[in-house]
Amino acid sequence: MSSFALSRKMKRNRKQAEPPISWPTRLSSLAEKRGEIVVALAGNPNSGKTSLFNALTGAHQHTANYPGVTVEIKEGVVQRSGVTLRFIDLPGTYSLSPHSEEEIIARDILLQGSADIVVHVIDSTNLERNLYLLTELLDLGLRVVIALNMYDELLRSHARLRVRELSEALGVPVVPTIAHRGQGVNRLWAVIVHVASEPEQKEIQKSVHYGETLETALDEIRKSLHEKTCLGHRYSLRWLALKLLEGDAVIDSVVAVEPGGEESRRIARGLREKIHATYGEDAEILIAEQRYGLVAGIVRRSLSLPLEKRVSFTSQLDRVLTHTYLGIPLFLFFMWALFQLTFSLGSIPQGWIENGLAWLTTQVKAGFPAGPLTDLVTQGILGGVGGVAIFLPNIFFLFFGISLLEDTGYMARAAFLMDRVMHSMGLHGKSFIPLLMGFGCNVPAIMATRTLETRRDRLLTNLLIPLMSCSARFYVYVLFAGAFFPGREGNVIFSLYVLSILVAVGIGQLLGRTVFRGLGSHFVLELPPYRFPTPRAILVHVWMKGSHFLKKMGGYILAFSVVIWFLGSWPRLPASSRDYDAAPSMGATITKDLAQNQHLSEQIGYSAIGRLGTLVQPIFEPLGFTREMTIALIVGAPVKEVVVSTLGVIYGAGSDSEEGLRDVLRSTQLPPLIAYAFLVFVLFYAPCIGTIVAFRRETGSRAWTVFLIAYEFLLAWALAFVVVQGGMILGLMR
Amino acid sequence: MQLPESKLSSSLEDYLEAIFLLSWKDGEVRVAEIADALGFSKPSVSEALTHLEAKGLIQHEKYRGVRLTPEGRDFAQQVYERHKTLFIFLTRMLGVPSAQAALEACRIEHTISSDTYDRLRRFVGEQLAQTSDGLSRLSELSPGESAEIVRIQAPGWFRHRLLEMGFIAGEVVTLEKIAPLRDPIEFVLKGYHVSLRREEAAHVFVRPIEKDETES
Numbered sequence: 001m002s003s004f005a006l007s008r009k010m011k012r013n014r015k016q017a018e019p020p021i022s023w024p025t026r027l028s029s030l031a032e033k034r035g036e037i038v039v040a041l042a043g044n045p046n047s048g049k050t051s052l053f054n055a056l057t058g059a060h061q062h063t064a065n066y067p068g069v070t071v072e073i074k075e076g077v078v079q080r081s082g083v084t085l086r087f088i089d090l091p092g093t094y095s096l097s098p099h100s101e102e103e104i105i106a107r108d109i110l111l112q113g114s115a116d117i118v119v120h121v122i123d124s125t126n127l128e129r130n131l132y133l134l135t136e137l138l139d140l141g142l143r144v145v146i147a148l149n150m151y152d153e154l155l156r157s158h159a160r161l162r163v164r165e166l167s168e169a170l171g172v173p174v175v176p177t178i179a180h181r182g183q184g185v186n187r188l189w190a191v192i193v194h195v196a197s198e199p200e201q202k203e204i205q206k207s208v209h210y211g212e213t214l215e216t217a218l219d220e221i222r223k224s225l226h227e228k229t230c231l232g233h234r235y236s237l238r239w240l241a242l243k244l245l246e247g248d249a250v251i252d253s254v255v256a257v258e259p260g261g262e263e264s265r266r267i268a269r270g271l272r273e274k275i276h277a278t279y280g281e282d283a284e285i286l287i288a289e290q291r292y293g294l295v296a297g298i299v300r301r302s303l304s305l306p307l308e309k310r311v312s313f314t315s316q317l318d319r320v321l322t323h324t325y326l327g328i329p330l331f332l333f334f335m336w337a338l339f340q341l342t343f344s345l346g347s348i349p350q351g352w353i354e355n356g357l358a359w360l361t362t363q364v365k366a367g368f369p370a371g372p373l374t375d376l377v378t379q380g381i382l383g384g385v386g387g388v389a390i391f392l393p394n395i396f397f398l399f400f401g402i403s404l405l406e407d408t409g410y411m412a413r414a415a416f417l418m419d420r421v422m423h424s425m426g427l428h429g430k431s432f433i434p435l436l437m438g439f440g441c442n443v444p445a446i447m448a449t450r451t452l453e454t455r456r457d458r459l460l461t462n463l464l465i466p467l468m469s470c471s472a473r474f475y476v477y478v479l480f481a482g483a484f485f486p487g488r489e490g491n492v493i494f495s496l497y498v499l500s501i502l503v504a505v506g507i508g509q510l511l512g513r514t515v516f517r518g519l520g521s522h523f524v525l526e527l528p529p530y531r532f533p534t535p536r537a538i539l540v541h542v543w544m545k546g547s548h549f550l551k552k553m554g555g556y557i558l559a560f561s562v563v564i565w566f567l568g569s570w571p572r573l574p575a576s577s578r579d580y581d582a583a584p585s586m587g588a589t590i591t592k593d594l595a596q597n598q599h600l601s602e603q604i605g606y607s608a609i610g611r612l613g614t615l616v617q618p619i620f621e622p623l624g625f626t627r628e629m630t631i632a633l634i635v636g637a638p639v640k641e642v643v644v645s646t647l648g649v650i651y652g653a654g655s656d657s658e659e660g661l662r663d664v665l666r667s668t669q670l671p672p673l674i675a676y677a678f679l680v681f682v683l684f685y686a687p688c689i690g691t692i693v694a695f696r697r698e699t700g701s702r703a704w705t706v707f708l709i710a711y712e713f714l715l716a717w718a719l720a721f722v723v724v725q726g727g728m729i730l731g732l733m734r
Numbered sequence: 735m736q737l738p739e740s741k742l743s744s745s746l747e748d749y750l751e752a753i754f755l756l757s758w759k760d761g762e763v764r765v766a767e768i769a770d771a772l773g774f775s776k777p778s779v780s781e782a783l784t785h786l787e788a789k790g791l792i793q794h795e796k797y798r799g800v801r802l803t804p805e806g807r808d809f810a811q812q813v814y815e816r817h818k819t820l821f822i823f824l825t826r827m828l829g830v831p832s833a834q835a836a837l838e839a840c841r842i843e844h845t846i847s848s849d850t851y852d853r854l855r856r857f858v859g860e861q862l863a864q865t866s867d868g869l870s871r872l873s874e875l876s877p878g879e880s881a882e883i884v885r886i887q888a889p890g891w892f893r894h895r896l897l898e899m900g901f902i903a904g905e906v907v908t909l910e911k912i913a914p915l916r917d918p919i920e921f922v923l924k925g926y927h928v929s930l931r932r933e934e935a936a937h938v939f940v941r942p943i944e945k946d947e948t949e950s
Contacts, residue, residue: 095898
């Protein structure tokens, strides 16, 4: 538990030795800290909460470690004039009801009393909707300070807000801020410290009065909770009563497991029914009405001019950007630009990285004697590092673009434009961008699903992204199409992309209607005013994404790469099996190369992976794949572009020459039908290491990761089988 | 329907109403529950129950639940009807806030004469018939059209989401724009813009507002 020596919580802690609740969201980093004020930043999406967090913490921030939680929560510790403040950036939420992972986490952190002070960040131009959350925060019995953010926009709209009156009416200190310019931050800091040092007993804050009937009901439930249970040590009983009356399933189950809680639940159930019978409405609706009623009243009293309907700039822009005919072409243009930025521009630094590593490899090779250890360093480790670093430019560029789209407010419009299409696949409009980016590279695409709001939508999108044919797979297509379908390469490759999309649509609908059925997905999406992004916020976002990738995923990808390399190189082929240096009596370098290629080919066959290939070969027999192809598939499972070079090695064409490999492949007389089935298999069969690690990290679920790998394998096999069998029936097998 | 002239004190009517409401599921209700619901002590509830039993309106066996007799059920239903009609009248037609309306309906329901009630009932019935004819779904508005939210009929969690976003009865919503592919739809309420899918907006029942009405 926390933290700052505020008396009440400390006493509670002593009474309740065990952790309050076993939800998987305990603040690990907060756990043992003392002598600091813990400040949670809460607020609606688009309220500028993150800007304020950046302004408050500067560079002193990091992603907090919440075990088992996939929602990214940032923390920042800042010390100033002897006081240490620890800021927690809660996920942006409209309320604290348990409908999405973000809301549950935000609520849990607040419930656990981890925060001494809650700064509620409010978009000044949208007071009513933003203040709804305040009523919930006050119901929780929290000490709240309001940051009236984007105050400049309020002033610009010619409305006059009497801040002092607002503060008095709400019973909460209110500090106007302009986060992106850092204005009001010092004042906010001072108010936080002041409020935190006030004695706890001073009840300055009001909570919502819900009207006599509801208040009587609340009192009754609270009384029973107080008399029959010990929940009062941990929670605000009034809040618990409120949630029981609302019929909140999570709280209901918390009370249900509490000794003596059954009676309170029964009373609450009775009261809910009674209220429904009396009013013809559920208590939940009445509560929401009361909350909005209170807020609307206060806003009306302290706002002297009604806010202008909307900054005309936004309306003007929307007239074009979401125009009936122009909207979608413009959107597609932006997507094209984002794709180019990420993958074309991104390939330039990727080239630098590759050259750098190649240079390093030659240095190592030159500096050390040839042998297994040098091989480990050059091929295993440097290869693995390359496999990690190669993603970074894409991640940086993609998140630069995505930050730009999000911070300007265009992201919401993109979802608005695309939802019709995405919804038909059982997805959310916001899924479009991650899926599209999947065609470039699955790893940053999976990381981009963070923009989706519900866990259901994120998970479903993540399960579909690996079906998007990424550029690594393209290399395999080019080789095979060139070897087996000369003159028809374009059509063959195009057909694979079409197949990729069709299968994604099909799987999306299938999963949406089976596994994900009934799970809440909705499109209640705010379309915020367009705003100018601040370079600082974008850079922070890009930096966080890059370091997140390196810290949370880089290590795993590196480790897996080394393991795969190891399995492909060990056990070593006994050196005595054939004497390569003696054999080429002609002395020509070409023959020596050939011999070396031969050696490499045999080595792979002899290695663990080669043996595995022989072992699993029967699985691929019905698809008509040769043993060489099976081995290439296994080696390529973690990194698909490797399928090409592995085939080169196995067929003894060397790993570098694509021309040679094409000729060798052609000479195998493999029927084109089988070659096509092979491509279909490559398209779907398993995500690369990077994708698997990213998927595991972003979903936080081992089970779903296993599911992903299994379903993709089955899918690939089934489709390849259909291609082979279907083709044979149609008489396409020559 | 002729309302029986009240033969009961208002508190006994309250008891009857409470028993009616609490027993509508199982057909019976325990004394403790009645005491809970009305906030009276168990002994005073027992006393009242004896009165009601003497009038043949309920059956109460020791250690068993309380049941309404057919006569009792009719009577209670009438009391409850009165309450409901008054509540609808106060909230929907006079705009009294629901909490206040519930309290006042509780008081008026015992004192209103059967004649006045009959007229009120007819009036409310006519008004309701009119307004529910005029109801449309939020998804049926055309661009630029405004409407007042009357009620939301949606699955629990989704309704909660709408409530939190400000879709509450009495709120005025304007349809701003329909997406190029005809779905979703952009609305303005409480001074901000929000989009809903067509099928989602169909859960919200509204009363369209004439142009002149919005301006005045």
